[in-house]
Amino acid sequence: MAAGAQQPSIVPTELEQQIFGRLLDVVHHGGLGTQLRVAGGWVRDKLLGKNSTDIDIALDDLTGKEFCEKITDYYEKVISHELKTPCVIPCKPGQSKHLETAKIILSDISDITIDFVNLRSEKYAENSRIPTAEYGMPEEDAFRRDLTINSLFYNINTNLVEDLTRRGLEDLKKGLIVTPLPAKVTFLDDPLRVLRAIRFAARFSFTLAENLKEAASDEKVKLNLRSKISRERIGQEVDHMMSGKYPVDAMCHIRDLGLFYIVFAFPEKTVPPVLDKHDWYVHVLICN
Structure with missing residues (x-):
């Protein structure tokens, strides 16, 4: 202010x-x-x-x-x-x-x-x-x-x-999603905060700050999100996104930041299910 x-x-x-x-x-x-x-x-x-x-x-x-x-x-x-x-x-x-x-x-x-x-x-x-x-x-x-x-x-x-x-x-x-400390430091400390940032951006139709988007797209942050955060905790954040007013906005943020295949990764040693025609349409819509 x-x-x-x-x-x-x-x-x-x-x-x-x-x-x-x-x-x-x-x-x-x-x-x-x-x-x-x-x-x-x-x-x-x-x-x-x-x-x-x-x-x-x-x-x-x-x-x-x-x-x-x-x-x-x-x-x-x-x-x-x-x-x-x-x-x-x-x-x-x-x-x-x-x-x-x-x-x-x-x-x-x-x-x-x-x-x-x-x-x-x-x-x-x-x-x-x-x-x-x-x-x-x-x-x-x-x-x-x-x-x-x-x-x-x-x-x-x-x-x-x-x-x-x-x-x-x-x-x-201003409707801006920003971390108090440098975004990359914040996300490396706790990668789940990447998904929280996305959730609040979608919930309030706020804008993700450019340095936050850069940090969220960082390969080391992605690696930490994949290795440090349990599937259960990721699922809880996705549930919050999907139950909000603007779930499509949240999914678009996940796609734009290159996080889709981390957030929705199949468990190891699991054969991905065969997608029917409707599932493929949704998959292509989100990923492209």
Whole structure:
């Protein structure tokens, strides 16, 4: 965003205000200094004028489990309302869960599941897409994310949108798909982010940045996508693309970036099926 430009704001719905207010009550009751930031998709969607119930809270000084324990303690002592025990999801690096996440429902207010996780930084080994995750500062957490449009925060304590990569808001305004760090570095660290970039480009009819397309087409990135990412994870991303409004756009991006035979590769030692006339037509349409 250019210097002097007006900072965009988010006006939470009445229900969201209730939820955020309750979380701040927990902070104040516990004498905590915790900053509560809604991260990623909710912020992006609200700025695009879309509704979202995907509330992910990033914490600066507590784990998700620790903060959920503060919530349940507050409910027990102040509200006299018993919450269901928070669901704690342990690290599952193979499924892209690199840090423990806690989930809770403020059942006296809504049935929305709220996720809590601490801010983090990530470091990748050369031969793995599974990072070593550590506590991080807000800016470190923003830069380790896949795309600038997904790196924005909404600080509940201050009611301000935070653009710590200093280009997320501008890219959202322009409809541009860009990585916070150099695209090739980002994709070599985690090649699955190539497909996430394609998915979001198709979902919002946004434009893939030229340096991102160059990086996604790089032969080493393609090799890593083939060798580092399981067929299951690739399939999940394709499912998201196909269930969106513009699946053809996603398939065209995959074709244009030279990724078709990687994304839709047959398993090794499997004889490709014989395609009927209709299948051949679809195959030719996509691949040419």
